[in-house]
Amino acid sequence: MLIAGAFLPLLGILLALAVLGLVRGDRACGTGLTYGGTLATCSILLLAALVLLLQPSHLPQTLILPLGLPWLGMHFRLDALTAFFLLVVDLGGALACLYALGYAKGEPEPKRVLPFVPAFLLGMNLVLLADDAFTFLLAWEFMSLTSWALVLREHEARATREGAYLYLVMASLGTAALLLCFGLLAGPGGAYDFTSIRRHALGPTAHVLVLVLALLGAGSKAGLVPLHAWLPPAHAAAPSHVSALMSGVMTKVAVYAALRLLFDLAGPPGWWWGAVLMVLGAVSAVLGLLYAVLQNDLKRLLAYSTVENLGIVYIALGFALAFAANGMPTAAALALSAAFLHVLNHTLFKSLLFMGAGAVLHGTGGERDMDRLGGLIHRLPVTSACCLLGAAAISALPPLNGFVSEWLLFQAVLVSPALPEVLRFLAPAVGALMALAAALAAACFVRAYGITFLGRPRSEAAAHAHEIDHKARLAMIAAAALCVLLGVFPGPVIDLLSLVVAELNHDVTLPAQGRQGWLSLVPIEPAHSSYNGLVLLVFVLASAGLAAGFVHRFASRALRRGPAWDCGYPDPDPRTQYSAASFSQPLRRVFGTVVFRASEQVDMPAPGETRPARFTVRWHDLVWERLYMPTASLVGSLADRLNILQYLTVRRYLSMMFAALVTLLIVVAAWR
Incomplete structure (x- = not known):
């Protein structure tokens, strides 16, 4: 059996590599052996998952090991949904490990990183293979x-x-929510394997609680607003290849958890489930980008943009649930295809951008404040070219991969008028917020790329930057090439996803794209909409070539260089260039005053004073101030009040345990 003969032993190799990193991490060969072995293992897992999707006759497969709880064991299952997410996780893991072979050279404390990277990938793979609640939560x-x-x-x-x-607090909250969710799904019988859970029907109240708990558990790991507070500081603090894994890969495991719970284990969805996911996704998409536009830290900007992209995925899942609950399986297949494709696309371009940010940090001695960068396109040509493709892809510009998945989702919005009244009015509003998010994404990454790579260096570190190791550059080139390839030829990928869509959508999928002429993507029918990435790419290249030829043919051929200037005057100081704050000022004034209560203060010296003028911008994270800070204060206050419990007598402790046991027995009896 494939799962017993290949997948679990390969995961054992990841565990062995984690031990190797712990034992030999401080030696010169430790980095190469650990990352090289992890790269090879992820590549094999990736190819095995791809083979399973291409040959679905091998699916599903199950395996039970006599480990874990005595009466339960550890259940593992490999189906189409698991195989797709294995492909996503191990593709991101392979790119990150190839990048780390060059990036991690000279790591001052390698034992702080090396053992945990293969262990992290092992944990993500085990989540995908788990087929019971105990194994999943472990x-x-x-x-x-x-x-x-x-x-x-x-x-x-x-x-x-x-x-x-x-991050640890939010992870604990998410795990507690998932634990309660699995308890509700298992019911009074307490059968925690997923096969038994599928046979258990939920009551109306349990149905509502399962949705809430699933969104708390999976949504906190995905970074949905308002559960996103942990994501930017955690992703920014990690090493860049780990940031690529957390942002580009781990968040997809959270999407898998939501899919497994809501589309597989919870039974038929309620009509309003889709509305909840659409609203949460739309709010996350817009707020994530507004947060990103205000950031000067390059890695925090990328982390906030992950909130936006996960919001887009949840919008697609919301449309899929709404269509499925209202008897529109073809439209549900369209929304699911958009969700799965965006999951894969985001893994590629977000990993690419975090690797590019790592190359900038490596080349500038750790500088990630965009106002101290600039001019890197001359010093880091490969990194700047790859980051340009990544920025265009995440901004959903054709013919790159980010455009295709968002275009598919907009096609789902266009068929939403057939939904019932409440959803019919909600869907266009969500579509409008998606369009706003797309425009904000373009502005955000024009700002990020322009301030970081264009213009003149704003610091000595930027002026003397250097390229990263060739292995890290190879990883960025591979990710950039896949962004182009999936944007130009999306049809075969849609056909590959049809097996996954069929598993969740009662065997209804999109039409086979391989039968369309000229490699076109036709999600519904040619008269409704179609997309051809190859034709668009040829048009873009031909237009650019003709424009360049026209300019060189009819303009002056003399090459002239002159000093930089500002409004006609020579400008010797690079500080007079546009800064990150000045670029985002119009957006901050339009949206920030309402969403973040942003304010500007100008301190202008009086005539004759020699002190400099000062311009100060203040903005507030209302989610943090209104939700997290009061909650932290409440928890601290309760902890102080409950501190007395540390000093009780043994007799009072035993009385409390007896009262708790009686209370639990009453609850169980009432539940039955």
């Missing part, structure tokens, strides 16, 4: 703890410790 916690250890690498910095602590 792997989920293992994944959370190993990634927490990676976030805490530079624990000497206070900001890193605070970010790691917040």
